[in-house]
Amino acid sequence: MSGTNAGVSLDCPTTLANECWKVPGYRYVTYDNSATTPCGVSAIDGTPAGICDRPNIKFTSWIINGINVFAAPFNEGLDECGTPLLSDLAAILNTWDPFAGGWTVAVSDTCAYHIRSRALPPTGTDYGVLTAVDNDTGDVLTFTPAETVVQDQVFHRIVEVDCQEQTTVRWMNAAGATVPAPNPTQIVECSVQATPGVRTAPTQRVRPRIQRYTGAVSSPNFDALPAEVQAVTLTVLAGAVRVRAAGSGSSTGGAPTAYGDDVTVPAGITLSWGVDGDSYDLALDGSLLFTGTTAGSDFLVHWTEHTYTDSD
Known part of the structure; x- marks a missing residue:
């Protein structure tokens, strides 16, 4: 061969x-109390509507993966609109969420203030409708979530x-x-099941603000602003300004003690209020309102507010 x-x-x-x-990829689940928005739908008796100021609420169900995670109905109250109300709702979600969705108050151009989860995988836990009943009116209140999925x-x-x-x-x-x-x-x-590589919670910011008021006009009630106010300073330039502060609280854990302060402040005086900066007192609490007493009143109010944003 x-x-x-x-x-x-x-x-x-x-x-x-x-x-x-x-x-x-990642996913955010959001709830909103402002009727129909890209961040969720709130409704009263089935009709989309904003939900605020409901001091006597019974929460009846929060459906996650088809199951009500509330052990039993419980009574709570919803504060006024903005971050007070949303902070209350976020605390409820974090208390009852068996999957630790990491709920917090967030802000965006499309939805303003709303409640958002931490970053979640693109598919997974199915967060559903939160339902409550107003004990005073009988209204059924619902919060239906929205999802942003990448x-x-x-x-x-x-x-x-x-x-x-x-x-x-x-x-x-x-x-x-x-x-x-x-x-x-x-x-x-591709085989790795990774934690989403995006921010797990909104970055927190403190934003400075300042306004000048002239005449017999009032500032906004600083307890009603959508952001959490951390410090306020009043400077009376001319005339006089009426300062009203009202609320309740307790430093001992006992029954709250109500207060209602009402003082007229003359020109040349500067007054300041602020939190102490620890991890417990994140915002001032209680009504705070400034009103010029005459046409010649002239005063400055500047403050810092605790906000949330997703941008660096």
Whole structure:
């Protein structure tokens, strides 16, 4: 037998590896008390409506994965609109959520103040309707959530060798188009079940504000602002200003003690109120209202307010 031996070569170009990588997706679940918004729908007896100032509420159900997670109906009260009410609702959700959704007050251009979860995987826990009954009126109050979902962004890393035995690496998106390599700090292998790589809670901000008032006019009630006010300063430039502060509280854990202060402050006086900055007192509590007493009244009010935003 005779013959020749020839080398065996691979077809070229040849794919050496085809790896699947992804930028993990995420999902936010949101509740809102402002009728129909992109962040949720609140309704009274089935009709979309804003819900505020309901001091005698019985919460009856919160449906998660098709099951009511409330052990039994319980009575609570809803504060006035804005962050006081939403903070109350967020505290209820965090108390009863068996999946630790991390509920907090957030703000956005589209929804203003609302309640938002931490970042969740694109699919998973099904958060549903929160229901309560107004014990005074019999109204049924419902809060239906909305979701913002960003799916996994999938890439394929293709390693090839050409006929000159040169190795190349290229990336393709899910549609098969060649794309630049993704940021290596943002991707994981497709088989990895990763925690969403986005902010888990809104960044907290303290925003400075200032307004000047002239004449017999009033400032807003600082307890009714949508943001949590941390400090307020009044400077009376001319005339006089009536200062009214009212509320209740207890420093001993006993029954709250009500107060109602009403003082007229002359020109040349500056007064300030503020929290002590620890982790418990995040905002001033109680009514605080300034009113010019005459047409010649002239006063400045400046304050800081605790807000939330998702941007750096």
